[in-house]
Amino acid sequence: MINKKYLIIYSLLLCLVSCEEVIDLPLDDMSGKIVIEGAVTDEDGPYFVQVTRSRKISFEDSGSVRVANATVVITDDQGQTDTLKYENGVYKTVNLVTNYGRVYTLSVTVDGVTYKSTSKMPEYVEFEGLKQTTLFNGSEDGVGIIPIFTDPSEKGNYYLFKSNKTNLDLSPAYTVMSDDIGNGEVNVKPISNKITLKKNDTIQVEMRSVDASVYKYFKALPLSTLENSGVSVTPTNPPSNISNGALGYFSAHTTSTKDIIIK
Incomplete structure (x- = not known):
């Protein structure tokens, strides 16, 4: 027979685990900001x-x-x-x-x-196109997308990619890149995908050349919000580039958009 005390403890632990994905604990009350x-x-x-x-x-x-x-x-x-x-x-x-x-x-x-x-606003970097590739996601091969552009030889370039399926009303995926690796070279790094890509899917990708502060803001976003769940995992917000404690960001950037149909 199971001891009632242990049964109660087990039930509480089970509740905490099952509720973890749906409760956004108010770790840091940002109301009024x-x-x-x-x-x-x-x-x-x-x-x-x-x-x-x-x-x-x-x-x-x-x-x-x-x-x-x-x-x-x-x-x-x-x-x-x-x-x-x-x-x-x-x-x-x-x-x-x-x-x-x-x-x-x-x-x-x-x-x-x-x-x-x-x-x-950075200098313009040409967005040459998109290339489909195969990525291993840990259990099987999946579809990946690589944005094609040539990073300038001068160090200190930052990029933000916004992508989504054109036929679905989903929040977009954001990917940040810098030239800390691959300075002055043709890009070979894929962007992130939040959803499974299938044949004939049309994916739209916007490339932005951004400054360092905007790069840091979007790089910190995954640390503030668990992607696809809305669960806050830290009590802080991304490092805003706005003074006096305001949240959010202001960006002067270049923009170019291209589509790719998955084959």
């Missing part, structure tokens, strides 16, 4: 900045409230200044023109507090 997400690219504008305030709805749920009364300004190191207009829940540039190598500063003022971020 300003969250800023914005970008300028080498494509024609307008460009957009979203400003929200995080809130705790309940123990199990959280959300955000859009901030409509912020003053949002983007300037660059060539003297441009653009005050963004609030429209349909986001702030939109009016006449900002971008170029490679320029430094952009985002300033967001909410309730008398100003949050700032600076990002430099």
